[in-house]
Amino acid sequence: MYRCVNCGAGMRFDIASQQLHCDYCDASMAVADHPDERVASEEDMFDVTVFCCPQCGGELMSTENAATDFCSYCGASVILEGRIGKEKSPDLVIPFLKTKEECQEIYKKKIHSAIFLPKEFKDPDHIDKIRGIYLPYWVYDVKQQGDVSLTGTRETSKYTEYLKMDCHIDNDYDGVTRDASSAFDDRISDFIAPFNTKSMRPFTPAYLAGFFADISDVSGDVYNESVKNETNKRTEKQIDSQYPGASINYPPDESAAFGTEITSMKSAMFPVWFLSWRRDDRVAYAVINGETGKICTDLPVDKKKYYLGSVLLAIPIFLLLSFLPTIRATTLVTVSSILSVGTMLIYAVNSRTVYRREEHLDDLGYQAKLAEEREGEAGSAPVPVEHAEAKKKVKSDAVKEIVPSVIVTIIALLVRFLIKPVSDIPYYACAIAVLLCSCYVFTVLIKKYNVFATRPLPEFHNRKGGENYE
Amino acid sequence: MNRFFGKSQSKGMGKVVILCLLCLCLFPIGVWGEELYGYTYDPYYENPDTGYTATVFDYEDLLTDEEEEKLAEDMEGITAYGNAAFVSAYPEGYSSREFAENNYSQYFKESGTLFLIDMYNRKIWLYNGGEIEKTITPSYSDSITDNVYSYASDGDYYTCASEAFRQETILLEGGKIAQPMKWISAGLLALILAFLINYLIVRGTSKNKKSKEDVLINAIAVAAAITAGGAIVTSRRRKTRSSSSSSSRGGGGGGGGFSGGGHSF
Ligand SMILES: [Zn+2]
Ligand SMILES: [Zn+2]
Numbered sequence: 001m002y003r004c005v006n007c008g009a010g011m012r013f014d015i016a017s018q019q020l021h022c023d024y025c026d027a028s029m030a031v032a033d034h035p036d037e038r039v040a041s042e043e044d045m046f047d048v049t050v051f052c053c054p055q056c057g058g059e060l061m062s063t064e065n066a067a068t069d070f071c072s073y074c075g076a077s078v079i080l081e082g083r084i085g086k087e088k089s090p091d092l093v094i095p096f097l098k099t100k101e102e103c104q105e106i107y108k109k110k111i112h113s114a115i116f117l118p119k120e121f122k123d124p125d126h127i128d129k130i131r132g133i134y135l136p137y138w139v140y141d142v143k144q145q146g147d148v149s150l151t152g153t154r155e156t157s158k159y160t161e162y163l164k165m166d167c168h169i170d171n172d173y174d175g176v177t178r179d180a181s182s183a184f185d186d187r188i189s190d191f192i193a194p195f196n197t198k199s200m201r202p203f204t205p206a207y208l209a210g211f212f213a214d215i216s217d218v219s220g221d222v223y224n225e226s227v228k229n230e231t232n233k234r235t236e237k238q239i240d241s242q243y244p245g246a247s248i249n250y251p252p253d254e255s256a257a258f259g260t261e262i263t264s265m266k267s268a269m270f271p272v273w274f275l276s277w278r279r280d281d282r283v284a285y286a287v288i289n290g291e292t293g294k295i296c297t298d299l300p301v302d303k304k305k306y307y308l309g310s311v312l313l314a315i316p317i318f319l320l321l322s323f324l325p326t327i328r329a330t331t332l333v334t335v336s337s338i339l340s341v342g343t344m345l346i347y348a349v350n351s352r353t354v355y356r357r358e359e360h361l362d363d364l365g366y367q368a369k370l371a372e373e374r375e376g377e378a379g380s381a382p383v384p385v386e387h388a389e390a391k392k393k394v395k396s397d398a399v400k401e402i403v404p405s406v407i408v409t410i411i412a413l414l415v416r417f418l419i420k421p422v423s424d425i426p427y428y429a430c431a432i433a434v435l436l437c438s439c440y441v442f443t444v445l446i447k448k449y450n451v452f453a454t455r456p457l458p459e460f461h462n463r464k465g466g467e468n469y470e
Numbered sequence: 471m472n473r474f475f476g477k478s479q480s481k482g483m484g485k486v487v488i489l490c491l492l493c494l495c496l497f498p499i500g501v502w503g504e505e506l507y508g509y510t511y512d513p514y515y516e517n518p519d520t521g522y523t524a525t526v527f528d529y530e531d532l533l534t535d536e537e538e539e540k541l542a543e544d545m546e547g548i549t550a551y552g553n554a555a556f557v558s559a560y561p562e563g564y565s566s567r568e569f570a571e572n573n574y575s576q577y578f579k580e581s582g583t584l585f586l587i588d589m590y591n592r593k594i595w596l597y598n599g600g601e602i603e604k605t606i607t608p609s610y611s612d613s614i615t616d617n618v619y620s621y622a623s624d625g626d627y628y629t630c631a632s633e634a635f636r637q638e639t640i641l642l643e644g645g646k647i648a649q650p651m652k653w654i655s656a657g658l659l660a661l662i663l664a665f666l667i668n669y670l671i672v673r674g675t676s677k678n679k680k681s682k683e684d685v686l687i688n689a690i691a692v693a694a695a696i697t698a699g700g701a702i703v704t705s706r707r708r709k710t711r712s713s714s715s716s717s718s719r720g721g722g723g724g725g726g727g728f729s730g731g732g733h734s735f
Contacts, residue, residue: 159706175690194689242698299676318660423644428651435658
């Protein structure tokens with residue numbers, strides 16, 4: 001803890017002035033001027049209090065030891081259990097640039113247009129729980145050097161030309177980043193990216209004063225291939241721009257062709273503002289990049305609000321439909337069937353996304369942690385494992401939820417295009433049946449959407465994080 | 471037209487006479503009155519509850535006497551909703567539509583349906599008015615004539631007309647039940663559309679956007695030095711020219727303002 005030289009109270013890092021500030025005597029001081037700073041910056045370990053949530057096992061560290069009364073991961077209002085420890089200092093840090101108030105405004109603006117949001121999202125008490133947290137990241141420097149020989153084609157008005165191109169590549173990409181916490185979904189880091197790695201500075205615990213930090217628990221090697229691929233793709237684009245009009249065939253092993261190598265890998269802390277909301281066993285996060293203000297929010301829907309809003313909107317649509325020249329029963333069956341098929345397609349796409357997300361199939365950091373736990377090996381990039389059970393459940397749910405609708409729609413289409421009864425009654429009956437099925441699919445869809453827009457409660461009990469405290 | 475309908479003997483219904491007198495009083499132009507009400511006919515069947523009639527005017531003699539009787543029976547169901555008439559004619563110089571329209575206005579001031587087999591234009595035509603028209607809209611008339619014209623092509627005029635009246639009866643009788651079903655399905659359709667629109671709104675407003683590529687690349691320090699040699703053309707292949715096909719569009723719009731549908735046979 002950084003004590004005030006005037007009064008001895010704890011100082012915090014003030015974002016607006018980018019200095020250490022004492023709230024008791026209003027003293028300010030540049031980070032480098034603090035007497036403790038010279039000592040701290042020379043050590044590669046620093047003192048922390050690690051707070052652990054008794055509900056989800058999530059851990060946050062802080063340089064303060066004041067108790068905190070809610071958990072940012074699971075949204076629980078509990079006193080977190082603190083214990084003193086030592087943590088390895090990361091190499092680099094980007095200090096907070098956006099203040100709490102600025103980020104609350106960004107958040108309010110983002111949720112403003114979400115009309116079906118549960119009302120707690122707009123509650124000032126809830127918004128006040130937004131918490132500044134440093135997230136651990138890996139920062140990579142990548143070098144590419146080598147001569148490449150490429151082939152490609154170019155289309156002119158008369159000919160298809162076959163090309164041969166030779167280039168010499170000498171590229172440096174400094175500051176490619178990946179998040180180093182398995183608790184933090186890779187997807188969120190994609191959405192709040194980028195952090196401007198040019199504004200990184202050497203780490204000192206002074207920047208943590210008044211904030212929390214998440215614990216680094218994903219080995220940097222996990223992302224090697226993904227980092228190399230990212231730079232290879234960028235190089236592809238540069239080469240493309242050198243040969244306008246040509247479509248170039250790139251070799252399958254680009255890293256070998258371009259001579260891509262990771263020359264350095266450093267640990268860093270990047271700032272985010274973090275807000276979590278909880279209902280039953282789901283949580284929703286709002287995460288704001290503390291440097292740029294870029295926001296990523298989970299916005300679930302209040303089902304009651306959604307249904308009420310839909311009924312209200314249905315009234316003018318109904319009036320509009322009755323003003324139209326009479327719709328024939330046969331047309332109604334066709335339109336209903338098209339809507340039904342559309343609804344089912346949305347359902348299918350959503351189902352797949354939810355499944356991939358709940359199983360973390362696209363989260364390299366999470367998969368690495370999982371593989372490590374399973375085999376006790378760390379390092380190489382993991383292959384996502386699909387659980388047969390989870391897959392089976394998705395399928396059986398789908399069967400229950402949309403097969404009736406599929407059958408009814410097929411029957412309606414058969415009646416409409418094959419049986420073609422004279423009377424309108426069978427057509428209306430078909431249309432009503434199809435539309436009722438669609439209503440049902442929509443209720444399921446909204447449930448699915450809420451799963452899609454939220455996350456399962458985190459479970460960190462088996463998380464190994466923080467190897468360094470005693 | 472008179473050629474066909476002038477033969478019928480006058481046995482005016484009470485209502486018609488009263489209305490006729492009323493009209494004559496209101497409109498001193500006698501000719502108009504005579505045009506409209508001068509020709510009366512002998513209905514095959516008169517519905518005791520509604521007073522609507524079923525009549526067969528087989529001027530082209532397409533049906534046997536027996537078939538005429540049977541057809542009139544087939545039309546009885548319709549008289550619960552309006553007048554029904556079968557007409558076969560050879561209206562030289564007229565279109566089926568004009569002919570059907572003129573005859574209709576001569577016979578029915580109220581709800582009615584007229585099925586015409588036009589031997590001059592080789593067309594069948596269904597013309598509706600009043601209450602019946604509310605249920606059997608022009609598009610239904612089209613589908614009914616679509617359904618039955620093949621019988622006329624085969625020369626089976628009785629089945630052609632009988633089937634048309636049968637389908638009309640089904641539509642009319644179903645109309646009462648279909649009406650509330652129609653509103654229910656329209657309501658549900660509106661609800662589904664509202665669900666869909668709201669869902670799209672939700673998806674639209676909740677979307678998190680990733681930063682653009684140039685913002686991402688700006689965030690990292692890039693020192694790119696690509697020395698690109700010229701592209702050497704190693705070979706070329708002449709393109710095969712694909713012929714462009716032109717499609718012609720046919721068809722045209724239908725007319726409005728009257729209520730009927732027909733089909734040639
Ligand atoms: Zn002080
Ligand atoms: Zn927790």
